[in-house]
Amino acid sequence: GAVVSQHPSWVICKSGTSVKIECRSxxxxxxxxxxxxxxxxxxxxxxxxxxxxxxxxxxxxxxKDKFLINHASLTLSTLTVTSAHPEDSSFYICSARxxxxxxxxxxxxxxxx
Amino acid sequence: GQQxxxxxxxxFIQEGxxxxxxxxxxxxxxxxxxYKQEPGEGPVLLIALYKAGELTSNGRLTAQFGITxxxxxxxISASIPSDVGIxxxxxxxxxxxxxxxxxxxxxxxxxxx
Numbered sequence: 001g002a003v004v005s006q007h008p009s010w011v012i013c014k015s016g017t018s019v020k021i022e023c024r025s026x027x028x029x030x031x032x033x034x035x036x037x038x039x040x041x042x043x044x045x046x047x048x049x050x051x052x053x054x055x056x057x058x059x060x061x062x063x064k065d066k067f068l069i070n071h072a073s074l075t076l077s078t079l080t081v082t083s084a085h086p087e088d089s090s091f092y093i094c095s096a097r098x099x100x101x102x103x104x105x106x107x108x109x110x111x112x113x
Numbered sequence: 114g115q116q117x118x119x120x121x122x123x124x125f126i127q128e129g130x131x132x133x134x135x136x137x138x139x140x141x142x143x144x145x146x147x148y149k150q151e152p153g154e155g156p157v158l159l160i161a162l163y164k165a166g167e168l169t170s171n172g173r174l175t176a177q178f179g180i181t182x183x184x185x186x187x188x189i190s191a192s193i194p195s196d197v198g199i200x201x202x203x204x205x206x207x208x209x210x211x212x213x214x215x216x217x218x219x220x221x222x223x224x225x226x
Contacts, residue, residue, distance in 0.1 A: 006155070023146055032212055043116070043201065043218045044156070049211045057211060087204045102146065102156035102203075 002028050004096050006105025013084055013112055021079045021092055021108045026100030029074035035067070038091045038107075050077055074098075084112040119202050119217025126192055127225050134220045135186040136202035144205040145178050145185040146214070152197045159200075161185070182207070192224050 003026040003102055013019050023033060024089035032051050036044040048064075050056040058064045066088075068080040077096075089112045094105040117136045126132060136145070144163055148156035160171050162178035162185060169176055176187045185204070198222055202217040209215075 004155075034213070041221075043216045046213060049213060051211075086202075091153075095214075101158065101161055102214060103158070104148075107153065107155045109153065 002091055002096075002101065002103040004030075004100035004103045004105045006094050006108060008108060009106060011111070014109070015085055015112055016083055017083045018080055019084055019110060021081075021094070021110075023077045023079070023094030023096065023105050025045040025075045025096045025098060025103070027085065028096075030077070030096035031074070032097040033077040034095040034097070034102075035069060035077075035079050036093045036095065038093060040091075044093060047079075061072040081110065084110070086112045088112050114184075116206060117185075117202055117215055117217040119220060121220055123221040124222045125225065128192060128194060130192055131141065131191055132189040132204075132222060133186060134200060135184060136204070136217045137184040138204065138206075138215075138217070139183070141182045142185075142204035142215075143182070143207045143225040146184070146203040147174075147175070147176050147187045148201045148203060149198045150201060150219075156201055192222075194224050194226050197222055197224050 005024045007022050014091045035047045036087050038044050047062045048056045048058045052074050061101035071077040119136045147159045150156045160176040165182045167178040173190045199219045201219045203214045
């Protein structure tokens with residue numbers, strides 16, 4: 001079946017630094033990739049949608065200069081949290097559309113100290 | 114953005130009992146998906162529904178796409194301890210942009226052995 005690999009699974013970084021999260025579709029081409037943020041005991045909140053080779057579309061309230069998304073190929077999308085602050089600490093999950101449906105990565109737990 | 118109304122929010126049941134949860138929307142959806150998420154992991158697809166009235170099973174799980182295209186339910190029969198987790202419904206809205214999914218707030222299932 002369709003597999004999406006997300007790395008790292010967890011990261012701790014200092015306030016003010018940047019963190020990059022990778023999302024790869026391993027056995028299918030992802031025409032569209034989605035990035036979500038999830039707070040404890042809450043649902044997934046869509047941050048942005050990206051199509052290969054074009055700029056990401058951000059949801060209202062999401063700062064595009066803070067959450068940089070790159071979708072350079074049909075199998076790879078990256079999310080970079082720039083100048084991270086403690087309030088950016090959260091669980092980030094990617095999803096890829098392709099291979100017949102929507103497949104989610106295993107998530108990245110980001111802790112900013 | 115729009116959210117689906119998912120109920121119940123949580124359920125505490127005994128092993129062997131059947132479980133039912135549902136999602137409703139004010140808009141028409143052309144796809145309904147049911148996911149299970151365990152702590153620290155991304156959502157895993159359980160059942161996908163693509164046609165109004167469709168009834169699909171996956172082992173002990175059964176889900177239906179409502180005739181009005183504004184609702185869906187998921188049933189779990191003869192629950193076991195490993196069914197514990199958060200169950201999310203998700204849907205793709207008819208006419209929605211960029212294949213975005215809308216998520217319910219989740220149903221937290223606890224199974225007592």
